[in-house]
Amino acid sequence: MGLRELKMERTRALIAEKAFELFTTQGFEHTTIEQIAAAAEVGPRTLYRYFPTKEALIVNFVDIHLTASLDSLRAQPDDTPLASALYALVESVITSTTENAERVLAVYELAARTPSVQAQFSGLWSAWREACAAEVTRRHRGKPGDMCPSLAAATTMVVIDVCVRHWVESGGRANMRRLVNKALDLLRSGEVPIATP
């Protein structure tokens, strides 16, 4: 990586950091792009070259972890059993969430207070789920139209989503890994009721 890219990466991080600080102290809506740009000592026009929208300044922090988890799914050899490959993905989310607990909690709190941020987050999760489903489908090699891979991916994502929510609601005090394993057990054992006519 050249010196140029390094410096830009640093600027990017600085902008995100300053934005985060201002958002947490003043609230998302009461912080303007100008303020953030000023705090990071760049022009507003430059800020927009690093982050396309105001929301991206927060979403960014979760995006990193989700992208990493997708990578760790892709990193599994193609002949890994699907259940194991999916667990690698789950594992990745668990570690990145708990290792950055404070930041994640703050981001979620911020999102809870701001509809537009909330929406962007939902969109991010949704896109991530799509991407995971695509990867699972590729591995599964079933007939097109088979819903099994989509369901497997979606179910896994839902477990993660539910567990992260529970974890956030506990203020980060719950044990995330235990939560996830409990949830997976419930699903596997059929204790979770499924809609029936």
Added chain:
Amino acid sequence: MGLRELKMERTRALIAEKAFELFTTQGFEHTTIEQIAAAAEVGPRTLYRYFPTKEALIVNFVDIHLTASLDSLRAQPDDTPLASALYALVESVITSTTENAERVLAVYELAARTPSVQAQFSGLWSAWREACAAEVTRRHRGKPGDMCPSLAAATTMVVIDVCVRHWVESGGRANMRRLVNKALDLLRSGEVPIATP
């Protein structure tokens, strides 16, 4: 309902309809609020009294169905088995979707082309899922912290989501009810792989 409210309801519908027309012909981003207001023969300021944001003008169409489905869950007697109550909810989505197939397809196509709309939709689904989970939890009367109701609700929502996507991808030609029952069967029979260490 008074005559006044009736007229307002009509205005609301007219605005939404004109917005929909303009969005489908010109695209979401290339349509301005002014154009929509002009088409509906109201002032822009008035339009904003009916719809808080531009995105709400589309989201509206799906919102109606999701709200209705939630109502049909609430309408079930409290002693209905959870699996049956959840099926009533599923049933509601199936009928409202297929009965408004054309409109739903158009809306989804529009959303697929516009990130901000996409995000709003994800947010809507997410909020709906939360609301359903709350209702399921209420019915379940388990200990607080029990993840079973959240999982039951989330799993059902995910089935609906996956099926609707498949249905949309088929251009509305697939049989939605068959799709849903197939998916529910797969889940119930344990054919869908669950992440395992």
Added chain:
DNA sequence: TCCAAAATGGCAGTTAGTGCCATAATGCAA
């Protein structure tokens, strides 16, 4: 017929986001 309440919409203002272009910084090659 008149009145109180409520809907409407015009106006001014804020802010997010974009295109364009001049300027400044930087890596590289001579």
Added chain:
DNA sequence: TTGCATTATGGCACTAACTGCCATTTTGGA
């Protein structure tokens, strides 16, 4: 080291989404 081509920067002008405020109009009912 110097000069050049490339690339980041940021200023300016502009569009369009939204908001608060207030005057005007409409409307349902007494």
